[in-house]
Amino acid sequence: MHDSNKHAYFIGGGLASLAAAVYLIEDAGFKGENIHIIEALPIIGGSNDGSGAKQEGFVCRGGRMLNEETYENFWELTSRIPSLEVPNISVKDEILAFDHANPTHAKARLIDKYGKILDVHSMGFDHDDRMKMLKLFFTDEHELDHMTIREWFGDHFFTTNFWYMWQTTFAWQEWSSLFEFRRYMNRMILEFSRIDTLEGVTRTPYNQYESVILPIKKHLDKFGVDYSLQRTVTDLIFKDDNGITVTAIQYQDADGQTGAISLQEGDICFFTNGCITDNSNNGDYKTPARYLPDNPPSFALWKKIALKKPRLGNPDPFFGKPDETKWYSFTATLRGNKMLKLIEAFSGNKPGSGALMTFRDSSWRMSIVVAAQPHFKAQGEDTTIFWGYGLYPDKTGDFVQKRMIDCTGEEILTELIHHLHFEQHEAEIKESVVNVIPVMMPYIDALFQPHAKSDRPPVVPRGSTNLAMISQFVEIPQDMVFTEEYSVRAARTAVYTLLNIEREVAPVTPYNRRPDVLAKAVHTAYR
Template sequence: MTSTKRVYQRTFPVSPDGNPFVHNDLGLYTHNHPTPPSDVAERRAYLVGSGIGALLAAAFLVRDGRMPGRNITILEQLPVPGGSFDGAGDTGRGFITRGGREMGQHFECFWDIMREIPALEMPAPYTVLDEFRTVNENDPNIDPCRIIHHRGKRRDAYRMGVGKKGQRAVVRLLMAREEDTFGKTIEDWFDADFLASNFYTLFKTMFAFQQYESLTEMKRYMHRFLQYLPGFSDLSCLRFSRYNQFESFIVPLVDWLKGKGVVLQYDTCVDDLEMTITSGRKVVNGILFHHADGGRDRIDVAEKDFVLATIGSCTESTGYGDMDTVPPFHTDRPGGAWTLWRNLARKSAVFGRPDVFCSDPHKTVWESASFSFMGADHPFLGRIRELTGNDPLSGRTVTGGIITAEDSGWCLSLTMNRQPQFRSQPADWGVAWAYGLYPHALGNCVRKPMIECTGEEVLKEYCYHFGLISQFDQIRERTLVRLATMPYITSFFMPRRAGDRPGVIPDGCVNLALLGQFVETPDDCVFTTEGSARTAMMAVYGLLDLDRDVPPVWPAQYDIRALLAAAKTLNDGSLPGEKMLTRFLRGTYYEDILP
C-alpha cells in the first residue's frame, strides 16, 4: 500500500515532529521542496472531473510531484472546466453562477498552490494570491446590512440572542467526541429557542445548513471557523475575489496547467474503474467512460500510474430556468460522479456509502438565482445603496456578503460582490447572486414554493422583501433572471457515521486516490474551497510519498484568544467571568489576551 505517513490525522499548532509551521497573513504554510520519485517522468496520472479539487491535484502533481504536464490527463464530462466553480453569461440572457464560496485567510492548502499561479490581470511576477491579497487589503470586506425584515427594513445583527441553555449546548458540542455526534441532526442537539436565535439565523444562512442536517458537520464548522465568530454578524471575517470565482481562480489555474502541457479531455463521463482486488491490495487497471453521444471507451492504466477521481457532486443534475421558465427539479437517480462512486462502493466497503448522501434530493435541494440589473439608475441598485451605504457600481465592496430576509418563507438571501462580477459585464450593470434555503415553502408574496416559480416570480418575491414591490413592473423590464435548482447541493450535510465517506487513499489502494467534498479529511469541513484543496494535496502527497507535510487545519480551536473572543460574541459582548479574569490577569504577561 502506498505510504501516507505525511498526512497527519489531527490539527496541531506545530507539526507532530516538532517543527513550527510558518504562516503569513493569508495562512500560507511554508516548507521544503519535496523530492519526487525517481521514475515520476515515466508515470501517467488520470484525473476524473475538472472541479477545483482535480485542477489543484494536477497543479500539485506538476509543482511538487515534478510530473511532466503532458503525462497528466483530466477527464471532464462537461464542455468546460471548473465543475461547481462556474460562471458564464452575456448581455442577451444575463449572467449566472450557481453558487459562491466564502474565502478565508487560513485556507492553507488552497493558498499554498495559488501563490504559484500567475495572476489574472496583474503583471508578472504577481500571482493569484498576490491579486487576492491586494484586492482585500485595499478594500476590506464588511457587510453593513446582514439582516432585513418587514419588507426591507434593516435589523441589528450584532446580538446573538443565545440564552444560557443554548450557550451550554454549544460548549457541550465543542467538548463532545465526534463519534458521539454520528447520525444525529442539529435539532437533535439544540432546542427551539436556539434554533430561533439570531446566531443560528446567521449560521444557517451563511453556511446553508438545515436543522435536519448533520450535527457532526456543524461541530466541525464550529471548530474550523471558531476564529470567525467575532466577525460573524458583519462578515468582516471573510474575503472575496475581484471577479466571479470562475474567472478569478479557474481561468488562471487552467491557463497555467495548459501551459505546463496538462491535457483536458472534455465530453468524457467516467462511469467506473476496473480494478484488480486481492487481499490487502486494490489496483486500478482501466477507466471506463462514455461520451455525450452514448459511445463508450476505455483507458488502460498501469499499476505505476495514478487515478485521482472526484466522487459525488453537489451540482449534478442541475435544472436551469430563466425569466419565463421554471427550472426542472431532477429527482431521478443522479449520474456522473455519483454513478462512479456507486460503482466503486459495490466493489468494497472502503469506498463508503454514497446513498447516505444522494438518496433524498427533496432534503438536499435549494435554488439559486442570478440577477442582472441593467442601468445605473436601476431601482434595485438604489435599494442596495440605501441598505449598505455603498455604491454598487464603484468597483468596491457592495453588500460584503449575504443580506438575509429573516421573515421570508423561502429564507431568501442576496449578495452583490464587487462590480463588475464578469469582465464582459457592461459598466452600468449590476449582477447579484441569491438563494432560497427553503425552496419547498410558500413565498410571502408569490404564494408558491420557490422551486415551482419562474424567474419573474422569484424576482417579484425578492422585490417584496426588499421593499420594492410597488416598482416591480419597472424592475421586471430592466432585469434578467437565471435560475438553478440543484437537487444535491447540500447532500454532504446529511447525517453520517464513520465509514460513510471514504478516505482520500482508501485502505489497500495502490494507485487510486479520491477527491472532493465527499471524502474524509480529519478536522476539515465540506462545502469549502479548502476542503477540496486539502483532498488534492493529501492525494498527491500520499500517492507519490512526498517528503512534505500536508499543513494542518489552522488550530483556532486550541487558541485561548479565539475561545475567549468566541465566548464573548455568543454572550452578546459580555465575556462570562470577565471581571474575575481581569483581576486575575492584571499586571501579568497574559493580561492582553482578553478580547
C-alpha cells in the first residue's frame, strides 16, 4: 500500500470526485480517511441529483442518459460497487438487469401541434444535409475551433426529424459547438440508426442519485472517506515557480468562517473545474424558479487559478453567456396515476419504456419523459412522477402567454396538458398534483458552447506535480462531454497519471471505424 500516508483533496463532490476516490483506495492504496471531499452544497452528488418527499414532491434537475456499449469506464467503476438493494451483485449488474427487463422503445418520439404522433423512421435529410454530414465526419476537428452547428448546416437541416430528435436527446442548440457535435456523431454512431426509438438508452432502477451516487458514497463510507459539506473553495495557492504545484486550499464555510488547508509533499489535489448545475434554482407549483446567473462558484475559482497558471484552460467561452446556456426543467409529482395512464394510452409506451416525447412545434421546444415507477425510493405506490424540460425558456408559450422562464409549475403543466390535448381531463389532473417543481439552470449547456480546443485543460496539465482537473470541462480526445462516462474517464485518468499507475484507462471503443456500423449509418441517412 505505497500511498497510505499521502492525502488527497477533492474540490467538488460530484461523480468524478467519488469515482477518483474509489480508484485511489482500490488502485493506489490510499487510506479512506486520507481522502477529503470538499463540497459547497449540503449534499454529495453534484449534478447527479434526485431529492424530495411524498408530501412536497420530488425533483431531478436533469436526466442523464446511460449507454451500455459506449460507457467503458462508467461500467468498470460500477462493477466495483456493491448494490444497496440486491445482495452479492454490483451496481453495474443491477442497472443492466433492470434495463434488460425494461427495454426502451419509444413509440411517440415526436408529436406535432395537433397531438399527432409523427412517423420519424426517416431522418428527413435532403442531399445537401447528407453531404454536409459526410463532410463533417471527415473534417479534422482542429479546423472547427469556435464554429457553431448553425454555421455548418443549411436551414433545411434544422427542420429534419433527425435534428429535432438529436437536439432534444442531448440538449443541443443551433449555436452549440460544431466539434462537440462532430464528436457526438462519432462516439454515438450506434445511436444514429436508433435515434427514433432510443433503444440505446440504458435506464437505472431509480433516479441516478439513488441508483449511482448513493451506492458509491456508501462504499466510500466503509473506508472512512472524509466529507466537508457547505464549504466553498475560494482559491488555490501555488508554489512560486514555473510548474503547477498546489501548496494550499483556501475555503469559506456556509457560516462565513474562512480557513486554509496546507498540502504536504506527496499530497494531491483534484478540482472539478466547472459545474453545469452552478446557480440552479428551484420553484414550485405556484412560484417560478429564479434566474440567478451571477458569480457561479466553480467558474470563479477556475478563472482565478487560470489567471495565475495559463496552462489551466480558459473558462470564459463556457461561462460567459448564460442566456445561451440556460434551460428550464420540471418534475411533476402526482397522487394516483391518472396523468400517466393518459400518457400511456396516448403514446403506446408504459412508464419506463418510452424515453423522450418531444413536442416538435412547441415554442419552448418542450420534451417529457416518464420513468418506470417508482423513480424515487420514498415515492410510495400511490404517487407518480414524470420529468420534462424546455430548450427555449425565453420564448412565450403556445397556450400560456408567458416566457417559460417566468412560469410557475402550474403554468408549465397547463402548457403540457394543452400540447397533449388532454384539456377535458385538466381539472382532474390538477386535483391530483402534489407539486410541479421548475428548475432554472443558467449553465446547464455550458459544455457545448463554441470554444477552441485549447480552452479546456488536459486532465493533468503540463508541468503539474499534484493538481488534476476532473470535470466536463477538461479535454479528453475522442470522448464526448455531458455524460457520466466523461466524469469517470477524467477521474480514472487523473489518478493513474498523477500517481504513475501502470493500468489502462478503458479506451473509447471505435465503433465509428467498424464497417457494419458505418454501413448502417449510411443506410439510416437515406431512410
